[in-house]
Amino acid sequence: MGKYEEDVVKLLEYVGGKENIAAVTHCVTRMRFVLNDPSLADEKKIETLPSVKGMFTNAGQFQVIIGNDVGTFYNEFSAVSGIEGVSKEQGKQIAKKNQNPLQRAIAVLAEIFTPIIPAIIVGGLILGFRNVLGEINFNDATIVSRSVFWNGVNDFLWLPGEAIFHFLPVGITWSITRKMGTTQILGIILGITLVSPQLLNAYAVPGTAAADIPFWDFGLFQLDKIGYQAQVIPAMLAGFLLAYLEIFFRKRIPEAISMIFVPLFALLPTIFVAHAVLGPIGWWLGDIISNVVNSGLTSSFSWLFSFIFGALYSPLVITGLHHMSNAIDMQLISTYGTTNLWPMIALSNIAQGSAVLAIIFLHRGNKREEQISIPSTISAYLGVTEPAMFGINLKYVYPFVAAMIGSGFAGMFSNIMGVRANAIGVGGLPGLLAINGTEGGGWLAFGGAMAIAVVVPVALTILFEKNGLFGKKEEVAVETATIAPQAANTNTNQQTTTETHSERLYSPGEGRIVSLDVVNDPVFSTNIMGEGFALRPTTNQVYSPVNGEIVSIFETKHAIGILTKTGAEVLVHMGLDTVELKGEPFTVHVKVGQIVTPQTLLAEMDIAKVKAAGKETDIVVVMTNNEKMADYILNHKGESTPGLAIGEYKVRGH
Incomplete structure (x- = not known):
């Protein structure tokens, strides 16, 4: 058996x-x-x-x-x-x-924006900081007006800020070619031709008279030299045209000359069509979308529009339709400089986490559930809601409904107060950093909205459970009553019969040690797999983080299991989602049954190959047998070298 x-x-x-x-x-x-x-x-x-x-x-x-x-x-x-x-x-x-056609389209949209979200998050933080330095008056003067140093910092930070947002089309066209499996450098070149300094900057177009707009003169016709800085839809249309043309010509041009003619026939027509047709059409569509959304959020019915959006955003996450909001948000920022949509998304994250927080209170003592609920709450407050929704709120239904209602009221308050964000990507409680502090109610109003997103879901979740609303109260009561005493008894027995043994944790390589909650994978970041840490490596060598015995090597070489003398099961997972690479970037230097120490080279991970495949290189170390773990402490974060002692854990043993 x-x-x-x-x-x-x-x-x-x-x-x-x-x-x-x-x-x-x-x-x-x-x-x-x-x-x-x-x-x-x-x-x-x-x-x-x-x-x-x-x-x-x-x-x-x-x-x-x-x-x-x-x-x-x-x-x-x-x-x-x-x-x-x-x-x-x-x-x-x-x-x-x-998936239906709409879901497939949304999935494509998600795959386009996901790789560039980190840059957008950084850009939002930079713009928020520049806003503090140069726009907010402290005693009738801004920070930059009082300090030469901070004026220089403010000026310098515009360099990455402009690169991220003004040159966003470059990132979009690159991401499309990456997703479509075509030549990525051609996507980058196409993006540059949309934002070239030779073109009239998109931000200057509205204030330029038609007669003063520069143009290319082809004799038979003229073509305006207009840039598409920060424009989303023109870049997407151009990127897909380039990808499909390359695929078309790749199938029809002999391989011997394809290196020359496929890029030529794909790139040049795309650049021309992008400026002659797709750019103007995309700009027009983008303006329509942003104007409709902004009108809905600023009309006399804005309170209703914002309540509905705030309440329904979480159900959109379930269907995947929420990825549309990325493009709409970026279009709003392009048109108006800020977005009134993103603050409501950040508030929805907080509301989902708050509903789980109420479940933790109501079901305290349910140790099995707390392994999911506690890390899910933290994750949701930091902007990642899927573990909270799928692990807890949708399971019981009534906390999900409570979170929707709380998110609706918080979003309505935020919009009525005129809260706007400089950028997208910073969700949950850190969303405060993306808020424009000078428009509308600014940070103070968003702080009030965050309070609503915490208090209302918590109160409603407790109310719904006590009264059996939007869920089956009997099932919840039975589950809590049957599991909690067992957990309590187990703990009591462990206290009287179990001895704990301490072991040290070591850095598995050179790089930067980070906590699991910043790892871009909910299974690891929410501690579902167990406690641990991650290394963001700067070299290819991966060493053992513990003293122990190799018990498993995954067939695609990206993960290794180690059993310590005290019985801790330690997983060393190289890269995120790297199972798809089928072992290509990995060379394993150990075998099953081998005894290892922190000086033992487990494997080598070709960082360049992992990055080229579009994967993250985090080396994740987790103790997977939670039932035996008594305590875990990470003493060191930041730069590290192989074999550096960075933490310790305790294992229960009889």
């Missing part, structure tokens, strides 16, 4: 049986199902399985979090079900069949 055979048999039944599985694959922590009918998956029953740490649905895939031993679980599942797995990329392609 296999280690997980009982759970495997039940999981097969709970996902709707073999006939409901279109495809199944796995990464280093999760089983990834593509289900013919997702509604047949019984999430409540799946959650009761001892080997399941959580689940969520994303991009048409039903993902069940197993943990470090997912490879064994997957093999046993394949043996029991008789279903052969597919690659992760094949799974994604099959999953698209579960």
Whole structure:
């Protein structure tokens, strides 16, 4: 009998049986199902399985979090079900069949904006800081007017600020070619031709008389030399045209001369059409979209518009439609300089976290649930709401409804007070940093909106549970009553019969040590997999973070399992989502059964190759057997070298 055979048999039944599985694959922590009918998956029953740490649905895939031993679980599942797995990329392609045309379009939009969001976040912080320095009066004078140093800082910071926002089309056209699998340097060149200094800056166009606009004279016709700085839709239209032309000519031009003629025939026509047709059309469409949204948020019915948007943003996240807001926000910033939409999104993050906070209070003592609810609250307050929504709020329904109502009222208050953001990307409580402090109510009004986003969801969640509204009160009461005493008894026994043993944690390489909550993967950042840390490496070498024995090496070489003498199961995960790279950037220097120390070179990760594939290079170290972990402390963050002692943990042993 296999280690997980009982759970495997039940999981097969709970996902709707073999006939409901279109495809199944796995990464280093999760089983990834593509289900013919997702509604047949019984999430409540799946959650009761001892080997399941959580689940969520994303991009048409039903993902069940197993943990470090997912490879064994997957093999046993394949043996029991008789279903052969597919690659992760094949799974994604099959999953698209579960999406309608609108969902597929939104997914494409998300894939375009996701790689450039980090730059947008940084740009928002820079603009917010410059706003403090140069726009806000302190005793009738700004900081830059009082200090030569801060005036210089303010002037210098415009360099990256302009690069991020004015030259945004370069990032968009690059991201499209990356997503479409075409030549990325051509996308960059196309973007530069949309924002070239030879062109009249887009911000100067409204104030320039028609007769003064420069143009190219082709004899038969003339073409205006207008730039598209910060414009989203013109860049998207041009980027897709370039990608499709390259794909078209690549299929038809012989390989021997394709290096010359494919780029030529794809790039030059795209640049011309972009300036002659797509740019003006895109500008026109962008203005219509931004004017409609801004009119809705500034009209006499703005209170209703903002309440509805604030309340419905979280359901949009579930469907994936929320990715449209990125393009709308950037268009609003391009047209008006700021956006009144993003503050409401940040408030929705806070509301979801607050609803989970109320659940923590109501279900205190439920240790199993707290492994999800506590990190989910932190994650939501920092702007990532999926763990909170899928792990807690949608499970009970009534906290999700409470969060929607709280988000609606907070968004309505924010918009009525005229709160606007300089940029997007900074969500949750840190969203305050993106707020324009001089327009409307500024930071003070947004602070009031944040208070509403905390108080209302907490109060309503408690009220709804006490009165059995929007959920089944009996089920909640039974679950809390049955799990909490067991957890309490377990703790009592451990206190009397369990001894703890301390071990040290060491840096697995050269780079910067960061806490898990900043890792761009909710399974790691919310501690669902366990406590730990991450290294943002500057060299390719990866060393053991503990003293122990190698017990597993993932087949795609990107993850290694180590068992310490005290029984801690330590996972070293190299890069994020690097299972897709099929081992290409990794060279493993150890084997199963080998004893390792912090001086042992586990593997080498080709950082350049990982980055070129569009993946993040974080090396994540987590202790995956939570039930044995008694305490964990990370003593050091920041720059580190291999073998540097950075923390310690305690393991329960009998």
